[in-house]
Amino acid sequence: MLNLEIWIAGVMLISLIIYMLTGGADFGGGVWDLFATGSRAKTQRNLITNALAPIWEANHVWLIVIVVLLFVAFPVAFATIGTALHIPLTLMLIGIVLRGTAFVFRTYDDQSDKTHLRWSRVFAIASIITPIMLGVTLGAVASGTIHVDVETGTVDTDFFSSWFAPFPFAIGFFTLTLCALLAAVYLTLETDNSELQKDFRVRALIAAVSVGAMAGISFLLSAKGAPSIRQGLGNSVWSIPFHILTGAVAVCAIWSIWRRYFQLARVLVPIQVVLIIFGWGLAQFPYIVAPNLTFSNTAAPDSVLRPVLIVVIIGGVMLVPAFWYLYAVFKGTSRTS
């Protein structure tokens, strides 16, 4: 039986994966809003808007779940991250605020092209900043540069150097390309219009290649930027088969997009994302904030973890039908286009 904190960490990792697959794709929608071009720019934007509108707020809650579990179960890690990564997190928050508000303001403001475009720009740029800063934060957490005195919780930081570095930003852009890829692949199935489908197929291919490039760059930079992660990703028993599997899924995903097997691509691309995040989780384990904080040395006592875990599991099971219904109504086969 694993320790309770490992279960909570597992729930957090799963939440992060679901957040990327759902909320991440919503940010990717913003990317493609910015790059909406040609004679179909407006229909592209409308497609993105209709795809996001009913679900983005529910998707966003996964981030809240991650934050809450972090401060409940690993309070010192939360305090450390909040202190050392104050700046990228603040930028991420501003992005979250502007993304969500610009999205609704665009719907309810006057519908002249000029106003519409202005809110679209805010929405799109905020949708780009947010996942970059989320990635920068995760990259900095993985980099092993945030030093903490475990006993006193004192963080040794200049508030910049741990995140303002090549590796965290590589992870930031890596995250962004993943969001863009997910969005483009989902959007190919949000429309019956073959022209629009063609547009998003091209975008998905561009994003898939960018994901590959950013994965390579991140891996190269990790040698200096995040040595302990590199150790995990490069030298563990599981690492070689895992890389081969992830790479194979990525290649198949590109192939399926190329051959217009969009239903297949919608399965393969999320699997690729799951493998990437899962691999990072395995490589970072047992550190929550390398090099001083582990899951076990920051865990709250079992008297806290046990009821929280029970609540999260029971609540999660109860929410499944609600989520299923939301997606069935708006993303199911009965959807009108």
Added chain:
Amino acid sequence: MEDLLAARAQMAMSLAFHIIFASIGIAMPLLMVIAEGMWLKTKDETYLTLAKRWSKGTAIMFAVGAVSGTVLSFELGLLWPGFMAYAGPIIGMPFSLEGLAFFVEAIFLGIYLYGWERVPKTVHWFAGVMVLVGGMLSGIFVVTANAWMNTPTGFSIVEGKVTNIDPIAAMLNPSSFSQALHMTLAAFLAVGFAVAGIHAYFLRRDPDNPFHRKAFAIALCVGGVVALLQPISGDISAKRLAKHQPVKLAAMEGQWETERGAPLRIGGIPDEEDEVTRYAIEIPKALSFLAHFDFNAEIMGLKDVPPENRPPVAIVHFAFQIMVACGIVMIVAGILGGWLAWRQKGLPVNSWYLRFVTYCTPLGFIAIEAGWTVTEVGRQPWVIYDIMRTADAVTPMPNLVIPFIGFTVLYIFLSVIVVILLRRQIFLN
């Protein structure tokens, strides 16, 4: 600006901004569910139009509430890492439950706002009920966490370390019930009168308009009924304060001396130098009675507390007076409305009454802001009452004035846009 002050200012500003949208998110679903329910029952299309119009305004408010709430959950760590490292596990239970409630709210909101044409009518109405339930529960859970800061329970401190954490006991601390009740009612009160006030404005110009008559009736009923309940909840809060946070009560009342038969003060200016409250109208023995149900009960005064452990008395006293004054005006409006409706056997659309209700539009929100000022400033200098000082919880991050200004500018910008868009929604038709 000193970093601690900047952090407090940013937190206060973020809370003050969020609470408006959170309150609307809690209470508007009730009005929408009533209107839609009336439509299902009477088949009168006016009610459907009303539910749809209200849901448009609410969509804007919800989005702003969701993102500003996210900011707050992060700010706990960005600004108060010392507090969160200490308290995170203890108050984790209500926050975890709040996360689940927020899911319920957000999922069913999507169905409610965008599912008019896609789901069966009764399912749609049920989605509205779930938004209401999710929103109310989210609010209650978050307030419970705040209540713990006022009356921390559910743990013990052994050699300076927190042990024996009981998250359920922490959640069910002595302030939870009274605070959650007071805030939930306040949301319905504020929103009821704000909506009634807006529709009263239109009814003065067009008293026979069926749309505004129905809207006014629903909103006034909600606001009026809650206005009569809120003093009971206020009394519960006062008695809880007298027992658990006598310093806060003393600051609210400007009570400097510990005395039996303490008076209730209306108005007045507390002087923190000379330790007196001047120019107040004093109702003899009333405070003792309200706090303990006994005209001669002893009330603790601020002089019993060393100055470094006192909250800023004047702010707390003024804020409390403002909250009570707003509440009394709304109670009067509620009673008058009920009396007029009973006398006239119909909707009270007398011109002078509509004017009165129009003036009530902002009062509930002013009361909410004032009430949170009492709660939060009245707890100072503590972040966890009697356990951790606010100054010991703040981040070591320098130049906090920059994010404070950044978020302030952002929130002012959003407020302006929201007002413009709401005016557009309201005045469009």
